[in-house]
Amino acid sequence: MRVGLQEELDQLEASLQEEGELVRRALRGALNALDQHDEELADEVIAFDDEVDRCYFGIETNIQSLLARQAPAAQDLRLVLAILHNNLHLERMADYCVTIAKLTKLVHDAPQDPTLTEALEDMGTRAEEMIQTALDSFANRDVATAESLVDMDELIDGANRRVVHQILSLSADPDLREWGLRMLLVSRCLERIGDHAVDIGEQTAFLVSGQFREFTDASH
Amino acid sequence: MATRAPSEQTKEEATRGMVESREACIQVTDLNLYYGSFLAVEGVSMSIQRNQATALIGASGCGKSTFLRSLNRMHELVTGAHADGSILLENEDIYAPNIDPVSVRRRIGMVFQAPNPFPTMSIYDNVAAGLKLNSRRMKKSELDQVVERSLRGANLWEEVKNRLNKSGSGLSGGQQQRLCIARAIAVEPEVLLMDEPASALDPISTLAIEDLVQELKQEYTIVIVTHNMQQASRASDITGFFNIEAAGQPGRLVEMGPTEKIFTNPDNKATEDYVSGRFG
Numbered sequence: 001m002r003v004g005l006q007e008e009l010d011q012l013e014a015s016l017q018e019e020g021e022l023v024r025r026a027l028r029g030a031l032n033a034l035d036q037h038d039e040e041l042a043d044e045v046i047a048f049d050d051e052v053d054r055c056y057f058g059i060e061t062n063i064q065s066l067l068a069r070q071a072p073a074a075q076d077l078r079l080v081l082a083i084l085h086n087n088l089h090l091e092r093m094a095d096y097c098v099t100i101a102k103l104t105k106l107v108h109d110a111p112q113d114p115t116l117t118e119a120l121e122d123m124g125t126r127a128e129e130m131i132q133t134a135l136d137s138f139a140n141r142d143v144a145t146a147e148s149l150v151d152m153d154e155l156i157d158g159a160n161r162r163v164v165h166q167i168l169s170l171s172a173d174p175d176l177r178e179w180g181l182r183m184l185l186v187s188r189c190l191e192r193i194g195d196h197a198v199d200i201g202e203q204t205a206f207l208v209s210g211q212f213r214e215f216t217d218a219s220h
Numbered sequence: 221m222a223t224r225a226p227s228e229q230t231k232e233e234a235t236r237g238m239v240e241s242r243e244a245c246i247q248v249t250d251l252n253l254y255y256g257s258f259l260a261v262e263g264v265s266m267s268i269q270r271n272q273a274t275a276l277i278g279a280s281g282c283g284k285s286t287f288l289r290s291l292n293r294m295h296e297l298v299t300g301a302h303a304d305g306s307i308l309l310e311n312e313d314i315y316a317p318n319i320d321p322v323s324v325r326r327r328i329g330m331v332f333q334a335p336n337p338f339p340t341m342s343i344y345d346n347v348a349a350g351l352k353l354n355s356r357r358m359k360k361s362e363l364d365q366v367v368e369r370s371l372r373g374a375n376l377w378e379e380v381k382n383r384l385n386k387s388g389s390g391l392s393g394g395q396q397q398r399l400c401i402a403r404a405i406a407v408e409p410e411v412l413l414m415d416e417p418a419s420a421l422d423p424i425s426t427l428a429i430e431d432l433v434q435e436l437k438q439e440y441t442i443v444i445v446t447h448n449m450q451q452a453s454r455a456s457d458i459t460g461f462f463n464i465e466a467a468g469q470p471g472r473l474v475e476m477g478p479t480e481k482i483f484t485n486p487d488n489k490a491t492e493d494y495v496s497g498r499f500g
Contacts, residue, residue, distance in 0.1 A: 002497050071450055073483045073495040210485030 005070045012062055012083050013139070019055040019090045020135040024128055026052060026097040027193065031124040033101055034186065035117060037108045045101035052094035059087045078210060082203040086138065089196040093131065096189040103182045110179040116166050120183060123159045123190040126152060130197035137204045146201035150215045156194040163187040245270035245411060245441040246291065251305035252470075253286050253295060260286050262470035264305075266460060268411075273433050273442040275456030275479065277449060278494070282462040283471025288413050288445045292328035293321040309410070326350075329404035333416040335396030337388035337403070344384040346399055347371060350407040366406055373439070374402035375432050394425025401432065405440065412436060414444040418451065430455040449495060453483045461491045 026048055033041040063084055066072065072080055130152050137146035164187065170180040198215060206212045244267035253261040261283035268274050268291075276284040289295040290303055293314060307314050314324045337346045347367045351358060358366070367384070371377040376398040380391070388399050397417060404412060414433075418426040426448075433442055433455045446452050452459055460476035475488045486492050493499050 005497070073449070073453070073497070074486055074492045076496050077484060 002070075005066075005072065005076065008062070008066050008070065009072075009076060009079055012059060012066070012080070015055060015059050015062070016083050016086055016090070017135055017139060019052060019059065019087065020131060022048075022052045022055060023090050023093045023097070024131050026094050027124060027128055027131070030097040030100040030104070031121060031128075034104045034124075035121055037104070037112075039105050039108045042101040042104045042108070046098050049094055049098045052091060056087055056091040059083065063087075075207070075210075078207050082138070082207045085203050086200050089199050093193045093196050096193050099189050100186050103186055107179045107182045111175050112179055113166075113170060113176055116163065116170070116180070116183055119159060119163050119166065120186055120190065123156055123163070123187065126156050126159070127190050127193040127197070130156070130194050134197040134200035134204075137201055138207070141204065141208050143205050143208050146204035147215060149198045149201040153194045153198050153216075156191055160187050160191040243270055244268060245310065246443075247306075247308040247311075248291075249306045249308075251287070251290065251303060251307065253283070253290050253303050254301065255298060256300035259470045261290075261462075262472055264473045266473060266476055268441060268443060269458060270441050271437055271439075272457040273437045273444060273455055274458040274460065275452035276443065276445045276460050276462060277447075277452050278462035278471070279464075279499070280447075281467075281471070282464050284445050284460075284462040285415055286471070287462070287473075288415055288443060289330075291411070291413055291443065292325045292330055294325070294330065296321070326407055327409055328411040328413060329407065329409035331397070331400050331404050331412065331414045331417050334420050335393055335400050337391070337396050337399050339387070339389045341388060342385045343371075343380050343388050343391070343399060346388040347402045347406050350403055367402075370402040370406040371399075373405050373436070374398040375428065375435070376402055392425070394421050394428055397421060397425070397429060398432065401429075401436075405436070409440065411441045411443065414442065416445055416447065419447065426451070449483075449497070453479055459483070461486075461488070461494060463490050463494070 026045055029041060029045040029048065032038065033045060063080055066080060070076075130149055133145060133149055133152065136142070137149070164184065167180040167184050167187075170176045202213070202215055205215075246268040248264055248266050248268070251261065251264040252259060264287060276288060278284045286295060291307060295301050295303060303315060309324070309327060313319070314328075338349060341349065344367055347370050348363055351363065351366060368377060368381075371380060376395060379395060380386075380399075388396065391399060397420075401412075401417075418429045421429065430451060433444065436442060437457075444452075444456060446455075456479045458476065459479040459482040461474045461482065462471050463474045464471050475482065475486055475491045477486075482491060483495050486495065
């Protein structure tokens with residue numbers, strides 16, 4: 001039994017889950033700042049990204065070291081590769097949270113449409129659930145749960161399309177036009193967070209089966 | 221993420237197709253190997269593909285070296301050792317009663333764990349030794365050509381071309397092993413068996429041998445036994461994993477397939493545990 005390797009793999013998995021928790025906190029902060037027009041909280045979310053980046057670089061460095069020293073094979077190798085991918089997916093999600101926070105700052109004193117704000121909050125809540133589901137599926141090696149992310153993603157995609165229609169209907173109102181355009185980007189950020197959660201689910205399936213496959217064909 | 225066109229193959233599919241499309245150079249069927257009444261290796265069946273490097277891995281005592289030695293009938297040199305089952309080299313049974321074991325060993329050469337050049341012979345004579353023992357008489361100019369070609373084939377020519385008449389034992393360990401490879405290929409075998417060929421060498425010499433395996437397989441079929449799993453994963457196309465269930469039990473071939481598959485996603489749990497370094 002390779003005790004040293006197993007301990008390092010366990011530590012990497014724990015760090016990934018920790019990073020996931022940081023991303024969920026960043027997303028919740030970004031959604032609250034948006035909902036409450038809270039510029040100060042938006043600044044905190046932006047600064048908090050350094051925490052996620054520290055975690056990201058820590059995992060990267062540890063993987064580089066582990067690959068050089070331990071030469072993992074088979075499932076150990078797949079686990080390391082999957083963590084490498086998931087690390088990047090989580091870091092990207094955190095960047096989207098920063099973008100949402102920056103957009104929030106740009107429009108914090110602009111007039112808003114409460115219906116649209118509510119729709120974005122719903123999308124954000126779904127994105128939070130998807131992050132948790134993706135990380136749980138990975139921790140539990142649960143392919144069925146990972147595949148359920150596809151259905152969750154369709155809901156977020158549908159919500160994004162509805163938000164786009166709502167924003168288009170706002171475009172005639174000059175007071176709401178700029179805010180609407182910013183919110184278009186917020187909606188896109190939330191939709192992309194959902195996509196990254198699905199990608200983490202695909203890594204769960206790769207880890208378990210050894211075969212990489214996309215859950216959905218993006219070309220259709 | 222980009223999606224794959226239906227006509228495209230994954231690397232693994234391509235490798236699998238390549239393995240299946242090649243013809244077997246050696247075909248082993250239901251091979252049992254004995255030392256006296258002790259069954260050391262049981263029920264091995266495998267195809268060894270032409271112009272591929274096949275690595276045999278497994279813990280000490282699993283029978284992989286015994287199996288390797290059976291491929292050129294060196295196993296039977298141990299008193300009481302015998303075999304049943306069949307080994308076909310290019311569809312010819314090498315254990316048939318009318319087959320001379322020496323002729324088998326000329327067609328299937330062997331390189332051993334520790335470099336073993338003839339200590340009193342020059343570099344030149346070491347390479348020519350097999351030819352002098354096995355072949356018709358050759359003219360000096362013809363022999364010169366074979367020696368040079370063999371030393372070039374073993375990536376040693378440039379290092380020794382100005383001291384061919386010096387003793388082979390004056391070379392470094394890595395050079396001596398390449399000299400032994402030159403000696404083995406001088407008789408133009410069809411298959412080259414290598415039993416832990418780099419285990420006594422430093423890392424640089426080890427990589428030189430591994431690079432050499434990649435070149436040699438263009439001309440020969442290579443079978444290499446190694447304890448070094450990194451070496452198996454670097455140097456071979458196909459890997460076979462041998463295992464014993466318990467001490468005193470016979471060794472068996474557990475799994476064989478493209479090296480990439482064996483080291484990334486093997487089918488068998490014991491293979492997975494072994495390549496992950498979790499036992500053995």
